[in-house]
Amino acid sequence: MSSARARLSFSRSCRALSGVFADMDAVMAWFSAKDRRDRFTVRRVPLTALDRWIYLQDPLRLGHRSGKFFTIEGIRARTDFGPVPSWDQPIINQPEVGILGLLAREIGGVLHFLMQAKMEPGNVNVLQLSPTVQATRSNYSRVHGGHAPRYLEYFAEPGRARVLLDQLQPEQGARFLYKRNRNMVVQVDHDVPAHEDFCWLTLGQIKSLLARDNIVNMDARTVVSLIPMSDPDESPDYGLLDGVGGFRRDAYLSFCRSDRERHSMDAIMTWLTEGKARHAMQVTPLPLDGLRGWQVTDDAIFHETGLYFSVIGVDVEARTREATRWSQPLLHHQGEGLVGFLCQRQGGTLHFLARGSLEPGNRDGMQIGPTVACSEVAARANRVCAPRFLEHFLDASRGMVRYDAVQSEEGGRFHHFCNRYMIVEIPPGQEPPVPEHYIWLTLGQLWRMARHGHVNIEARNLLACLGAEENPQ
Amino acid sequence: MSSARARLSFSRSCRALSGVFADMDAVMAWFSAKDRRDRFTVRRVPLTALDRWIYLQDPLRLGHRSGKFFTIEGIRARTDFGPVPSWDQPIINQPEVGILGLLAREIGGVLHFLMQAKMEPGNVNVLQLSPTVQATRSNYSRVHGGHAPRYLEYFAEPGRARVLLDQLQPEQGARFLYKRNRNMVVQVDHDVPAHEDFCWLTLGQIKSLLARDNIVNMDARTVVSLIPMSDPDESPDYGLLDGVGGFRRDAYLSFCRSDRERHSMDAIMTWLTEGKARHAMQVTPLPLDGLRGWQVTDDAIFHETGLYFSVIGVDVEARTREATRWSQPLLHHQGEGLVGFLCQRQGGTLHFLARGSLEPGNRDGMQIGPTVACSEVAARANRVCAPRFLEHFLDASRGMVRYDAVQSEEGGRFHHFCNRYMIVEIPPGQEPPVPEHYIWLTLGQLWRMARHGHVNIEARNLLACLGAEENPQ
Numbered sequence: 005m006s007s008a009r010a011r012l013s014f015s016r017s018c019r020a021l022s023g024v025f026a027d028m029d030a031v032m033a034w035f036s037a038k039d040r041r042d043r044f045t046v047r048r049v050p051l052t053a054l055d056r057w058i059y060l061q062d063p064l065r066l067g068h069r070s071g072k073f074f075t076i077e078g079i080r081a082r083t084d085f086g087p088v089p090s091w092d093q094p095i096i097n098q099p100e101v102g103i104l105g106l107l108a109r110e111i112g113g114v115l116h117f118l119m120q121a122k123m124e125p126g127n128v129n130v131l132q133l134s135p136t137v138q139a140t141r142s143n144y145s146r147v148h149g150g151h152a153p154r155y156l157e158y159f160a161e162p163g164r165a166r167v168l169l170d171q172l173q174p175e176q177g178a179r180f181l182y183k184r185n186r187n188m189v190v191q192v193d194h195d196v197p198a199h200e201d202f203c204w205l206t207l208g209q210i211k212s213l214l215a216r217d218n219i220v221n222m223d224a225r226t227v228v229s230l231i232p233m234s235d236p237d238e239s240p241d242y243g244l245l246d247g248v249g250g251f252r253r254d255a256y257l258s259f260c261r262s263d264r265e266r267h268s269m270d271a272i273m274t275w276l277t278e279g280k281a282r283h284a285m286q287v288t289p290l291p292l293d294g295l296r297g298w299q300v301t302d303d304a305i306f307h308e309t310g311l312y313f314s315v316i317g318v319d320v321e322a323r324t325r326e327a328t329r330w331s332q333p334l335l336h337h338q339g340e341g342l343v344g345f346l347c348q349r350q351g352g353t354l355h356f357l358a359r360g361s362l363e364p365g366n367r368d369g370m371q372i373g374p375t376v377a378c379s380e381v382a383a384r385a386n387r388v389c390a391p392r393f394l395e396h397f398l399d400a401s402r403g404m405v406r407y408d409a410v411q412s413e414e415g416g417r418f419h420h421f422c423n424r425y426m427i428v429e430i431p432p433g434q435e436p437p438v439p440e441h442y443i444w445l446t447l448g449q450l451w452r453m454a455r456h457g458h459v460n461i462e463a464r465n466l467l468a469c470l471g472a473e474e475n476p477q
Numbered sequence: 478m479s480s481a482r483a484r485l486s487f488s489r490s491c492r493a494l495s496g497v498f499a500d501m502d503a504v505m506a507w508f509s510a511k512d513r514r515d516r517f518t519v520r521r522v523p524l525t526a527l528d529r530w531i532y533l534q535d536p537l538r539l540g541h542r543s544g545k546f547f548t549i550e551g552i553r554a555r556t557d558f559g560p561v562p563s564w565d566q567p568i569i570n571q572p573e574v575g576i577l578g579l580l581a582r583e584i585g586g587v588l589h590f591l592m593q594a595k596m597e598p599g600n601v602n603v604l605q606l607s608p609t610v611q612a613t614r615s616n617y618s619r620v621h622g623g624h625a626p627r628y629l630e631y632f633a634e635p636g637r638a639r640v641l642l643d644q645l646q647p648e649q650g651a652r653f654l655y656k657r658n659r660n661m662v663v664q665v666d667h668d669v670p671a672h673e674d675f676c677w678l679t680l681g682q683i684k685s686l687l688a689r690d691n692i693v694n695m696d697a698r699t700v701v702s703l704i705p706m707s708d709p710d711e712s713p714d715y716g717l718l719d720g721v722g723g724f725r726r727d728a729y730l731s732f733c734r735s736d737r738e739r740h741s742m743d744a745i746m747t748w749l750t751e752g753k754a755r756h757a758m759q760v761t762p763l764p765l766d767g768l769r770g771w772q773v774t775d776d777a778i779f780h781e782t783g784l785y786f787s788v789i790g791v792d793v794e795a796r797t798r799e800a801t802r803w804s805q806p807l808l809h810h811q812g813e814g815l816v817g818f819l820c821q822r823q824g825g826t827l828h829f830l831a832r833g834s835l836e837p838g839n840r841d842g843m844q845i846g847p848t849v850a851c852s853e854v855a856a857r858a859n860r861v862c863a864p865r866f867l868e869h870f871l872d873a874s875r876g877m878v879r880y881d882a883v884q885s886e887e888g889g890r891f892h893h894f895c896n897r898y899m900i901v902e903i904p905p906g907q908e909p910p911v912p913e914h915y916i917w918l919t920l921g922q923l924w925r926m927a928r929h930g931h932v933n934i935e936a937r938n939l940l941a942c943l944g945a946e947e948n949p950q
Binding site for chain 2: 010103172280281456
C-alpha cells in the first residue's frame with residue numbers, strides 16, 4: 005500500500021466513531037467490564053523489601069539482581085539553558101530500544117487498531133488502553149520463546165505485516181537517560197483474533213477516548229501522535245473536509261502543504277541547530293548517596309524539600325487467570341503538572357507555539373517541546389517566576405480551550421504521575437511576542453520534525469489529542 | 478530571501494564558471510600563487526616531544542596541558558553489526574560543536590562564496606581551500622576577543638547576515654567520538670572585503686575544483702554537500718535544464734519532487750529505524766595502554782600489525798607575516814581508501830545505493846553511508862572478504878564513471894589521509910540484488926535525510942561532488 009493510500013485510510017478511520025463497537029458507549033462498556041473483572045493489588049513497600057531489587061555498589065544505584073530491566077542511578081546536570089545552572093537527580097537508565105506497536109487491519113472498510121486493556125502498577129486507575137505491543141528488546145530478540153508478548157511477531161518478524169510507520173522516538177528526557185522506543189504501526193489483511201484483553205478500535209474511537217481522563221496510556225498516545233492527519237507534502241483534499249468545520253478543519257489544513265507557513269523548514273532547522281549549538285547539558289554520573297539534596301533510605305529516595313519526585317517500591321499482585329506477582333521501584337510524583345500548546349491562526353493557517361526543551365536524558369541536545377510543561381509547584385508559583393504563557397492556560401477566558409484532559413505518564417515506571425494536557429487557541433489578530441527559543445510551527449511542520457525524532461514526548465502527547473471527531477468540551 | 482529564491486541563486490551560481498575570477502585558469506593561478514608564497518614546515522616528532530601535549534593519567538590518554546583542543550582516548554567497541562564483533566582503538570574526543578561556515582554574497586548577479594586558502598599540518602599538499610570560517614565553540618564564544626577567526630561575526634552574531642542553511646552534521650564516526658559541527662551558509666548584501674588569503678568563488682567554480690584532487694578541503698566539502706540543487710518538495714524547473722543533458726540532468730531531476738521514487742520517505746525512515754533498533758554499538762572507555770593490539774610508546778601509538786592508523790606528533794612552523802609555531806598529534810593513515818556511490822536510473826529516475834553505517838563515534842546509532850567505504854587494505858583484499866559492490870569501482874568497464882578524484886580528510890586532525898572518491902553509474906535494466914542494510918535513494922531523499930543529520934560524512938562528501946558544470950573526466 006502506498007503512503008498516500010495509508011494516509012487516506014488513517015483519515016477515514018479518524019472520522020469513524022462506529023466500527024467493531026457500534027458507538028462509544030459500547031467501547032466504554034467493554035472497557036468498564038475489563039476494569040471490574042481484572043483485579044490487581046499494588047502495595048507500597050520499602051525499597052529494601054523489594055524482591056530481587058537491591059542497592060548495587062560502586063557507584064551506589066538501585067537495580068535488579070538479574071541485571072535486567074532498568075537501574076535508577078544518580079546524575080549531576082549542568083547547563084547554560086534555563087534558570088537553573090546545575091542540579092542533581094536520580095534518573096532511570098534503561099538503555100535498550102523497546103517497541104511500542106499498533107497492529108492495524110481493515111474491518112468493514114475502516115482501519116481498526118488492536119488496543120490492549122493493560123494494567124500497570126503506577127496507573128491511578130489500574131487499567132488503561134495500551135498499544136497492541138509494548139516490548140523490550142530482550143522480549144523481541146526471543147520472539148519464539150515462551151514469554152514473548154502476544155502479537156509481537158507482527159512487529160519483530162519481517163514480512164509478517166506491512167509497515168505503515170516505524171520511527172525511533174525519545175522518551176521523557178527529565179526522567180529517562182537517553183531512552184528511545186520504536187513507535188510502529190503495521191497492517192495485516194487477514195483476520196487476527198483479538199485475545200480477550202484486546203479490542204479493535206477505529207482511530208476516531210481512540211481519539212474520542214483521548215478526550216477523557218486517564219484511559220489511553222502514554223505508550224498508545226506517542227504512537228497515535230505519529231499517525232499523520234494528511235500528507236504535509238500535498239495540498240489539502242477538500243473532499244475530506246465535507247461537513248468538517250471549526251478547529252478540526254483548521255487543524256487538518258495546518259497539517260497540509262501550504263505557502264502560508266510562518267517559517268520554512270530550512271528556517272526551522274536553523275532555529276533548532278542554533279539552540280543545539282548554543283546550549284549544552286553536561287551529565288555526570290554520581291552515586292545515589294552523592295546527590296546534593298537527596299536522601300537515600302531503606303524506604304525510599306526523596307528530595308529533602310519534598311519537591312520533585314521520589315523513588316518508592318511496590319509489590320504487585322495480579323489475580324488474573326495466570327496469577328503473577330512482582331516487585332519494582334516506581335518514580336512517584338506529587339500533584340499534577342501542566343502541559344500545554346498555545347495555538348493561533350496566523351495568515352489564515354493554524355500555528356502552534358513550540359519551545360526548545362533541553363533535558364538531561366536528551367540524546368542529542370535541544371528538542372522541540374510544547375509551549376508550557378511544568379510541575380504543579382511551578383504552575384502554582386506566583387507570576388514572578390511562573391513559566392511564560394502559563395496564564396493562557398490557567399485563565400481560560402483568554403482564549404478558546406480546544407483540549408483539556410488529565411493523562412497519566414507511563415504506569416510501568418511512574419506512580420500516579422498525571423499531567424493536565426491542554427490546547428488553547430488565542431484569537432487571530434494580535435500575536436504575542438515570541439521569546440528566545442520559541443517558534444510558531446504548523447502541524448505539518450511539527451509532524452515532519454517529529455518523524456526525525458526532534459519533538460519531545462510531551463509535545464507528541466498533545467499532537468495525539470488533535471483531530472477528535474467530537475468536540476472534547 | 479525566501480528558500481525558493483535562495484535555491485534559485487544556488488542553481489545559477491552552480492552553472493557559473495565565471496565570476497570574480499573570469500575562468501578556472503584565473504582561479505588556479507590565484508591558488509598556485511598562494512601555494513608558492515605561504516611556506517610551512519611540518520616536522521614529525523615523538524609524541525613525548527610535543528610542546529604542551531602530554532600523556533594524562535587515569536585513564537591514560539593524550540591531551541593538551543591547558544585542557545583545550547582535543548584528547549586522544551582509548552575505547553573498546555562491541556557490536557552485532559558487520560563482520561567484526563569487537564575491537565579496541567584510539568579515538569579523538571572533542572566534545573564541542575564547531576562552526577563550518579560559508580559566507581555568501583551576490584556579485585554581478587551571481588552568488589559567490591568566500592573561500593580561504595588554508596594550511597593544515599596534515600594536508601598532503603599544505604594549502605587547500607576551506608570554508609570562510611572553521612571555528613570551535615571556544616572561538617565563537619569569545620568572538621570579540623583578539624583571537625577570533627576572521628569573518629566569524631557573520632556566523633556567531635544574530636542579525637549580521639541572513640542564514641541560508643544551518644545544520645548540525647556528524648563527523649567521521651570511526652575517528653571522532655560523537656563529534657558534530659554546525660554547517661552554515663549565510664548571506665550578506667553589502668561589500669565584504671576579502672582578506673588576502675580569501676577569494677570569492679561561484680558554486681560552479683568550487684564544483685569544478687572538486688573534480689581535481691586535494692584542493693577543496695573536507696570542511697568545505699561537507700558544507701557544499703548540503704547546498705540543495707533544487708527543492709525536493711517541488712517539481713523540476715525545466716527552464717533551468719536548458720542545454721543541460723546527460724548525468725547532470727539526471728542528477729538534477731533526482732533531486733526534485735517525483736512520483737517515481739523507489740521508496741517513500743516513510744519507508745526510508747522505517748528502513749533506518751529498523752537498522753538503529755536491531756543493531757547496537759557499545760563503546761566502553763579504556764586507557765590507551767589497555768587497548769588490545771595497540772602499542773603506546775614515547776614516539777607514537779600504533780597497531781601491532783601496522784594496519785589501521787597510528788597517532789604521531791608534528792611540530793608546525795608557519796613562516797607567514799605573523800610567524801606561528803605549534804605542536805599537535807595527528808592520526809596518520811597509510812594508503813588510500815575508497816569511498817563510492819553506485820547509482821542507476823530506475824523507473825527513469827537516478828537512484829543511489831546507500832548502505833547503513835554503524836561506527837563507534839555515532840551519536841545515535843546507524844547512519845546512511847555510501848555504497849562502499851573501505852581502507853586500501855580492504856580494497857586490495859581478495860574477492861572472498863572484499864566489501865560488496867567493490868568490483869564496480871575497481872573495474873570501471875562495468876559502468877560509467879561519473880566522478881573520480883582523490884580528496885583529503887581533515888588536515889587539522891589527520892596526516893596524509895586521502896581517499897579516492899568515486900561515483901559509478903551502472904546501466905539501466907538489470908538491477909543488482911539489494912543486500913540487507915542497503916537501500917536505493919534519490920538525491921532529493923538523500924538531501925532530506927542529510928538535513929536531519931542521518932547521512933554520514935563520507936556520503937556527504939560524494940554528494941558535494943555532484944552537479945559540476947564540467948564533466949570531471
